[in-house]
Amino acid sequence: MAQHYDVVVVGGGQAGLAAGRQLALDGRELVVLDAAARVGDAWRQRWRSLRLFTPAAVDALPGMTFPAPRNHRPTKDEMADYLEAYAQAFALPVLSGCAVDKMTRADTGFALTVDGERFTADHVVVATGPLRAPRVPAFAAGLDPGVHQLHSADYVEPAQLPAGPVLVVGAGNSGGDIAMDLAPYHPVWLAGRATGRVPGWLDASCYQVLPHVRTDRGVGRAVARRLAGRGTPLVGIGRADLVRAGIRRVPRVTGVRAGRPLLADGRELAVRTVVWCTGYRPGLGWLDLPGEVPGLHFVGMQFQNTLASGIIGGAGTDAATVVAAMRRD
Template sequence: MLDYIIIGGAQAGLSMAYHLKKMDKDFLVLDGEKEIGASWLNRWDSLKLFTPTEYNHLPGLKFDAPKGHYPTKFEVSDYFKTYVEKNSIPVQLNTLVTSVRKTEKGFHVTYKEGEVEAKNVIIATGPFHIPYTPPCHTKISEGILQMHSNYYKSAAQLKEGDALVVGGGDSGYQILNEISKDTSRKVYFSGDTTVKSLPQQFLGKTLWWWFTIIGFLSYSKYSWIGKKISSFSQPVIGTDVKEILSRKNVICVGRTKDALNNDITFEKSKVSSIKNIIWSTGYRPNFKWIEGLELDENSYPKNYRGVSNIEGLYFIGLPWMFTRGSATLGGVSKDASYLADIISKK
């Protein structure tokens, strides 16, 4: 029986693995992907972090890139691979966990090819689980290409003709920006046009430098300021929303209401010429595979700074687990350090 099983091999799981290694615990990281860093490699090709190098370090190893550089998804993946190698972290890939069950001795962890037991389990699967697509997508003609942003790689995947991007978050605007650069096609946009956008640089300093100075990323979700920040719509960072929406081939149509075959109905109009749809409509959490777990109103595990209601079961990398930075590449380190301190006192 192992001391710990970590489920998930991205930034959250690797940060916890670093601390367990320092504590000389007997542990194993399980990850469902075929290679380290795949959770980043699976995203669109032009993706870059909106945090510069100096804010992307995991514990014990600096991100090897110049200060002020915004890493690509390939650089993040390479960093993770180096991190595993440098810290001799035991990782078992191609291992998709299907259930976690509390036992008298600890936990029984089941996956497709087998099972393993551990005294404790750390869930580090992140906030992005099930890609969500509105129900009306099933009414749309098979002749229209549809994909969730989770599967979007580049504009080369699209068919000729008009396109629709649904969703006004960071990914929605970044994809809208990319595909609307081809002025030969109309790109309809169904999302929040009032969202605030913030530049990556301000008065000679990076946005993240300012966030650090004012403490934006450090306010606890239990504090008055933290509650206020978490209740607001998050700004789009590093993408000029106003410029994109002002392009002649970008047409804002309001909320998507319904669809039937080639006709897609929006708040402002009905459109029949769309040949491509990218649903940048977020994800839904899935923790149903963990027996006996209590969930909150947003279907995330009830916990305090990663400590769950089940003795010996911990979480890391959840959105707003403690602060705004909890689910970010650089911010997860503080949560990992806190959780490691809790573990060391057991």
């Protein structure tokens, strides 16, 4: 027999937990289905040296401050532990190890299947975020089999790569961070369009403005369009930092020639490893629904409502927006 809830939240990361707390405050009977074995694992499983690019003061969810100095940039494990503590502090009903295989319409609203088990709900909040399915260009298949390839989702530390030159493809925050992590151990090229730079000295007060800048009008809309087209600016890493680390900046990769990465300027690079920092797709193939459906809501997607949507500091605002919309369903 199916387990029925007023609301099922799919995803137990920061967006899902923020939504869960807001729904609980609203008196909703809910469950949070999380594919990870443990709350926070999406952060724990990222590369070892990763730090958030936002300061601790804006890395908290509603109702619980982040336990670190205001302008400290948390490590991935600190963020993971915070999320786990948050779920425990508010007794959020998270079911871990529950990856949704399929969701369809049902007489009761929605039906979700998890490893043969069925859940039904009047409302569903999809909080899996924009970083679900790693994206790699199709031409990557043409690289010589001797070139080791991996996506940033699978990168852990320099020691996992074979000896030799590394090409990091994608010059956003992930690409910049991974290139800097690799530079002491490998010759490194960093390929991609310049995305701009946010100075590392910006403190928390600057980031606290973002949840108040809507993306459906004025400056917020213009900034969101620009960032969507060019990528997120590097935070704290500048050209001088790359030069000091011995990292060589090269144009974007446009294809493959003779089994080697081909740059926009016509050069081929002889490398041993390519790390694809080329982003993700939302990975919503499990949704078997006919387009927009009443009762279905999303939270945590990039620029969904404000310039902070998609990052931790915007999760609370977006969750409140979703719950308000749910009251109107």
